[in-house]
Amino acid sequence: MLPTIGVQELHTGCVSVLRACGLSEAAASAAADVVVYAETRGYPTHGLNALVRSYVPGLRSGRIDPAAKLEIVRRTGAVAAADGNRALGLVSAAEAMDLACGIAAESGVGFVTVRNSTHFGAAGAYAHRAARVGMIGLAMTNCGRQGVIPPLGGTVRMLGTNPLGAAVPGGERDPFVLDMSATVAATGKVNQARKRGERVPEGWLIRPDGTGTTDPAEYADGTADVLWLGGLRETGGAKGFGLGLLVDLLCGPLAGAGYGPRPAAFDGPQEDDDIGHVLIAVSPEAFGHRADFERSVDELLGTVVACPPAAYADRVAYPGLPEAERAAGAEADGVPVAADLVAELGEITTELAVPALPFRAPAGGEG
Known part of the structure; x- marks a missing residue:
């Protein structure tokens, strides 16, 4: 079981984070719409994962212009x-x-x-x-x-x-x-599997010699690539x-x-x-x-x-x-969110001095 958060609370929290990164209220709300869409419809690599590991760092570094x-x-x-x-x-x-x-x-x-x-x-x-x-x-x-x-x-x-x-x-x-995507899987899914120490399904990755692998680390180090949709020619x-x-x-x-x-x-x-x-x-x-x-x-x-x-x-x-x-x-029932993302969001909200997102602990455990 994973920690959960209500859809409206998730949207409000995303807006707060993005506003703290310099976006206007309207821009932050539009961006939060997309994050919530991804989280609620089964595309977590493009939801909070992207917010925490791509959008917020990009905005804070200046690579993305919030204004x-x-x-x-x-x-x-x-x-x-x-x-x-x-x-x-x-x-x-x-x-x-x-x-x-x-x-x-x-x-x-x-x-x-x-x-x-x-x-x-x-x-x-x-x-x-x-x-x-x-x-x-x-x-x-x-x-x-x-x-x-x-x-x-x-x-x-x-x-x-x-x-x-x-x-x-x-x-x-x-x-x-x-x-x-035009590939058999998004690279974000491969990178997420590597981060969590998991394997990827057979048919996702191929080495230059034509053999397959299920080790996502091989994509990260450049010894294997993600296949195009359909696989081989x-x-x-x-x-x-x-x-x-x-x-x-x-x-x-x-x-x-x-x-x-x-x-x-x-x-x-x-x-x-x-x-x-x-x-x-x-x-x-x-x-x-x-x-x-x-x-x-x-x-x-x-x-x-x-x-x-x-x-x-x-x-x-x-x-x-x-x-x-x-x-x-x-x-x-709320949106389930991986524990590592909950922790990273907690760090970000603390750094940005905005309210922490109100995640609910899973039944029988702590969030």
Whole structure:
């Protein structure tokens, strides 16, 4: 059993921490929305883990500018290009998706790029943000100039895990929400396993000689790499690699941001500066009657769920449904948080002189 915290208390605590790091109330609330989204929907590596080990250190060191504003540098029709000015990516991406939704309400589609940003957390949070206002949402990001994964068949780390999120709202049903990296697993999960002394599943890591390993330390020391979605070329790895490369092409050259596959990559690791995002919103109303669309989405998703499960599965679901159920459970029972993160958060709140987050001890133990 793990310590838990209520969803609202978690949001309030995140806002306090981020405000102490220099963010405005509105920016801190938008960023906390993304952290809470990740924690309540089963993406802990992009929730408090990222807040404690990436966002707060970045803000306190000056690598992330807490006062930066999203700057629209070009607007043409339904397209806008923005500069994040080194703001916290959670804030830049949320503002950019809101802008895309506003454009889509007028033009049917809104396409916004962001350059010079930082890590934006869970891609699905921004797609879901669009779905909450009745829009179809797409969100993607690269890792800027940093390379954490080599191209398929290569040995030099040039690309990020390059995640993307997509959401389609229905009527009565929870929306379809896809949140995925182009790799078989996010590198954050590998690093988390190493920190906790755990192994990773078979099929996550591969050495240059083609043999697999379950030791996450081998990724950290550079003797093994995370596989692309699909694994090897023979099992569909070209699909994951192609998807990752597409995200870098859109979030890098198109957005005017940094990208990993550049000659400097051969000289050694690069910093994750100048990260690029793409946020897209589509209005279903632009294509016809909204009620018909919602009814059809509900029917489609409902039919998927009604499919009889195979012997190896408990049920059939669609992307977004288990996560919505998890979020509902978190609202009722609180969010479980690993003890090491609770301790680190305690240290941070003390250093920042803000109230400690009110974690509840697990039943029968201490938190």
